[in-house]
Amino acid sequence: MALLSSAEKASPRRRKARGGHPGPILAAGLIVIAAVTVVAYLLWPTWHVEPTGDPDRIPIEVGATLFNVPTRAFRIKVQKHSGPQERVDLNFSYPSLNAPDKPKHVSVDVAGEIAQPIDRIFLSITAHHDAMSPETRLRTIFPRYLAAAPSPGPDDVTVRAFRDGSPYSNEDLVVGRNPDFAARCTRDGKTPGMCLTERRIDGADLTFRFPRQWLAQWRNVAGAVDQLSASLPSLRR
Template sequence: MTVFSATSPRSPRTHTRAHLVPVVLGGVFAASAIALVAYLLWPTWGAGGANAPDKLPVSVGGTLFNLPAAAIRMRIQRHSGPQERIDLDFLYPSLESPGAPKHVTADGVDATMQPIDRIFLSIAAHHDALAPEQRVGTIFPRYLDQAAATPQEGLTMRMFRSDTPYGSEDLFSGASPALTARCTRDASTPGMCLSERRVGGADLTFRFPRSWLSQWRDVAEAMDRLTVQLRGPSG
């Protein structure tokens, strides 16, 4: 007697479904793993650059400086790496980086004019031009009046002759601490001073109001501190 089995063979569709289940489960696990890795590696800074570095390593004339980003005056210069020139300003006498500039309307500009409260600094590659101390020692004496004055204790002032390229300026010099500054005279606008020094392949040019020379030693020490603070490792 022939015995027939009560079970029937699986249909091709059922067999295909059974093979797809492991494939689908594997795909789900793989997608979960990828999502987890992406979450762990996703940058945490915002689009606004809230965590931008406080200082930027900048090379000017092959000389490295560590510059406070907030002190850099031009947005286009706020990046690390080699630059031909960079412009900064610092509050005086604290030498802190200034905050955001205040917006002044045309109607209120006269009423809001305040004395300059910061020292300006430009760092530029000198490309082997004549050093600042050489100009003071060899070029400027040709144009200076022979008479000298002492407006402050320890500070000497000599006027440039009116028939020279520096006819509206005076040259100030002091020692301990060392200071040399070329200053315009007060006129419709307050006089300003330039003091230059060379650091490696770059020339540093400080600008500040002439009126600050009443405390010239404090100004000279502030420029010395800034020069040391901004200079990167020489190694």
């Protein structure tokens, strides 16, 4: 009984010893947490990923013909996507033929109402659906409406006016040789005259527009049109 009484008296002290001294344990835990935090801070990556912007070029299909179009060349925002489209409207700086740094995105409704700057070549690519080709119109349709006598133009081109009352009234047909070149041009008036020249590539027609005053350097313009016509259908079937 003496031994049991002595053990019972010692038990609370042992329990107190086993459950005591929480301070050092807590301090050690805080030190470990602090060390882990410092190491994680030092090793945490400091870089950040920039958001991916638009690709340099967008593949589009017009009239079952594939074109690889510079992203900044789109004039109308809703057309700026890949895949089949009936028409796309583009612009390129002249004479560099680069896509403009700050394209002007407009809606379809007001695209034709915006005054065009004179440092751009404008290009519309449309599906022709087997309509008459630009070459056929030049040979067979336009001569029906031309005035009788041609007049000389700048730098070895000839200019023939369309008759008044014809579908092309107030326009002139400008034809150059070496290289072959043809354009319909409105005459200067309250607004400067504009010219258009066309190319056909497979199922698409390419219509280029530029200021009439550029006819003074028409060979350079013809070369720019040929260059764009060759470079855009890089995914051509």
